[in-house]
Amino acid sequence: MQYQIKKQWVVFVSILALVGVLSCNKYQKTLVKEQYLDAEIPSYGVGNPITVDAQIHLGRVLFYEKSLSVNNSVSCASCHKQQVAFADNVALSPGFENRLTKRNSIAIQNLTFGGVFFEPAPLFWDGREFDLTSLISKPIANHIEMGMDNEEQLIAKLNALPYIQDLVHKAYGENEKLDMNRLSTSMASFLMLINTNKSRFDQSIIMGTKEFALSPMELRGQQLFQTTYQCNNCHNPTVGGYNNSQFINIGLEVNSSDKGRMNITNASQDEGAFKVPDLHNVALTAPYMRDGRFKTLSEVLDHYSHGIQDNKNVSPRLRNNDGSTKKLNISDEDKSALIAFLNSMTDYTVLTNPLFSNPFKYK
Ligand code: HEC
Ligand code: HEC
Numbered sequence: 001m002q003y004q005i006k007k008q009w010v011v012f013v014s015i016l017a018l019v020g021v022l023s024c025n026k027y028q029k030t031l032v033k034e035q036y037l038d039a040e041i042p043s044y045g046v047g048n049p050i051t052v053d054a055q056i057h058l059g060r061v062l063f064y065e066k067s068l069s070v071n072n073s074v075s076c077a078s079c080h081k082q083q084v085a086f087a088d089n090v091a092l093s094p095g096f097e098n099r100l101t102k103r104n105s106i107a108i109q110n111l112t113f114g115g116v117f118f119e120p121a122p123l124f125w126d127g128r129e130f131d132l133t134s135l136i137s138k139p140i141a142n143h144i145e146m147g148m149d150n151e152e153q154l155i156a157k158l159n160a161l162p163y164i165q166d167l168v169h170k171a172y173g174e175n176e177k178l179d180m181n182r183l184s185t186s187m188a189s190f191l192m193l194i195n196t197n198k199s200r201f202d203q204s205i206i207m208g209t210k211e212f213a214l215s216p217m218e219l220r221g222q223q224l225f226q227t228t229y230q231c232n233n234c235h236n237p238t239v240g241g242y243n244n245s246q247f248i249n250i251g252l253e254v255n256s257s258d259k260g261r262m263n264i265t266n267a268s269q270d271e272g273a274f275k276v277p278d279l280h281n282v283a284l285t286a287p288y289m290r291d292g293r294f295k296t297l298s299e300v301l302d303h304y305s306h307g308i309q310d311n312k313n314v315s316p317r318l319r320n321n322d323g324s325t326k327k328l329n330i331s332d333e334d335k336s337a338l339i340a341f342l343n344s345m346t347d348y349t350v351l352t353n354p355l356f357s358n359p360f361k362y363k
Contacts, residue, residue, distance in 0.1 A: 033362035037061065037163050041170065044193060044355055052189075054171035055182075057359070059190030061167065062183060064358045067157055068140050069096040070147035076139065076187075079105045082357055085281035085350055086194060091292025095144040102144070102258070104292035107285050109350070110278055112192045125274045125290040127247060128264050132191065136184040151180050158183070194356060196280035196347035204344075214344050221341025229304070229328050229338075233317045234276045247273040248315045251308035251325055252289060260290070272313055281350065283343045297339050305330040 044056045062068065066075045079093040079101070080086040088105035095101060103125050111121075111132055123129040129138065141149040148154045158164060159178050168178050171186065196202065203212035205222070214222065225231045234248055247261040249272040256272030264270075274290050288294040294303065308318055308325040318326050330338070350356065 035360040035362050037167075037359055038361065039166070042355060046193075051171055051173075054167065055186045056190050056193065058167050058171045058178075058182075059186035059188065060356070061163075061359050062158070062187055063190060064360060065158070065161070067161060068146055068148065068154070071096050074146055077358065079145070080108050083351055085109065085196075085284045085347075086356075087281075087285040089286065091287045095142070096147045099144050103290050104287065106277070107281055108191055109194050109196050109280055111188075112195065121245065122247075122275060126261050126264050127275050132188045133184045136187050137180065155179055155183070194350060196345070196350060198349045199280060199345050199347040201341075201344040202347070215340070217337050217340045218344045219341075221337035221339070221344075224334050224338055225341055228334070229330065230317070231304075231338075234315075235279050246276055248276055248317075249273045249311065249313040250303075251311060251314040251318060252293070252303070254309050254311050256311070258290065269313055272311060279342060280345045281347060283339075283346045284351070297342060298335060301330050301335050301338060304328045305335075 041050075041054050041057045044053050046052055046056070063076045063080075066072045066078075068075060074094075074096045079088045079095075081088060085107045086109060087107035091104055092100035092102070093105050106125065121130075123132065123135050129135040137151070139145040140154065141147075141151075143149070155178060159168075164178060168176055168182070172182060176182075197206075200212045200214060200218075203209045204214050225235075234246065247270060249256075249260075253272070259271050261270035261273040262268065282288075282297070286295060286297075288297070288300050294300045304318075304326075306327045306329065308314065308327070310325045314325055320326055
């Protein structure tokens with residue numbers, strides 16, 4: 001009996017010790033596995049010479065490379081996760097020192113499509129960037145996101161990575177080195193491949209392919225979206241679910257703590273106005289809005305149904321003729337149909353496409 005107790009005691013203490021060791025950060029660091037890449041470069045299907053595949057591949061590798069952050073802890077993919085359509089599944093994302101971003105991460109998708117009338121589509125919630133290539137240096141230098149504000153140091157660090165020279169030579173020629181321009185253009189060409197045109201909505205409604213026809217419930221949802229509730233006044237589904245060139249205040253609050261577009265224009269009528277998000281893959285990109293305040297699509301619909309707060313900048317499209325803010329009073333049945341319709345904009349191939357996945361293997 002005594003022996004039995006002793007044995008259990010020993011087991012208990014060993015487990016405690018193991019848990020202690022495993023939760024010790026120092027030890028965990030030594031557990032980090034070494035990453036490597038396959039030498040072979042896949043075909044990205046753009047029908048161009050092999051160097052283009054190599055450039056895109058370089059961009060993909062760098063998208064997943066944590067050395068882009070100052071302490072090698074965060075890559076672009078940390079906040080733009082393939083399994084949630086290249087958005088993040090938290091309201092605000094932790095950057096390189098676990099400090100949180102000011103806004104909700106945006107799904108990376110459909111970046112080849114311009115704004116209305118071929119103007120470039122504004123990027124970020126406040127549209128402060130138009131050019132994807134120059135955008136790429138912004139998260140890297142950002143003091144919350146990746147913290148690498150010295151470009152020379154960044155490039156030197158990346159050029160020292162064991163696999164990089166081989167990849168850069170294949171993409172840009174023998175004796176060539178990585179520079180900021182090559183980093184940005186190769187990453188931009190990778191990101192521009194991420195399109196959502198395989199959703200059932202796109203195949204059926206935009207491309208007219210019969211076998212992808214939407215269900216009666218989804219079609220009813222589309223009807224409600226376009227006619228009854230006029231969601232497409234802002235989220236225009238005829239151009240594929242996005243209409244990115246406007247900045248709109250939808251009355252999320254009376255006094256916006258985040259000034260949004262006004263930070264860029266200094267115009268008081270832009271206070272609390274934000275980009276109209278592309279609703280593709282929206283079923284996967286919870287939580288919602290620029291600050292991730294709503295956990296579900298149902299909560300989003302509750303906002304439009306009875307939650308619009310009055311402030312001087314609320315869009316006239318969300319006001320009644322007498323100037324009061326609209327209450328759409330969406331019934332439960334209509335809610336389900338709207339959500340079914342929004343779900344039809346999900347392109348699951350984005351989540352599983354091996355060409356978009358983390359190219360690193362670990363030993
Ligand atoms: C720590 C989290 C984090 C990291 C790391 C990060 N992002 Fe982001 N990303 C965000 C957030 C948050 C936003 C929205 C910011 C805003 O609108 O103010 C965003 C927005 C974007 C957008 C705008 C999309 C659109 O349609 O407007 C692109 C493109 C983008 N990020 C690409 C990248 C790339 C490329 C990298 C790596 C170089 C990267 N991000 C690293 C969090 C992150
Ligand atoms: C007056 C323009 C306007 C109308 C009408 C409108 N929206 Fe929006 N919608 C926006 C803007 C702008 C945002 C982002 C607001 C923010 O974060 O400040 C948004 C955000 C959303 C989001 C969250 C997306 C994300 O990725 O976070 C969903 C879902 C959505 N709207 C669905 C709808 C539906 C359904 C309707 C109709 C019932 C509708 N919207 C009507 C402008 C509009």
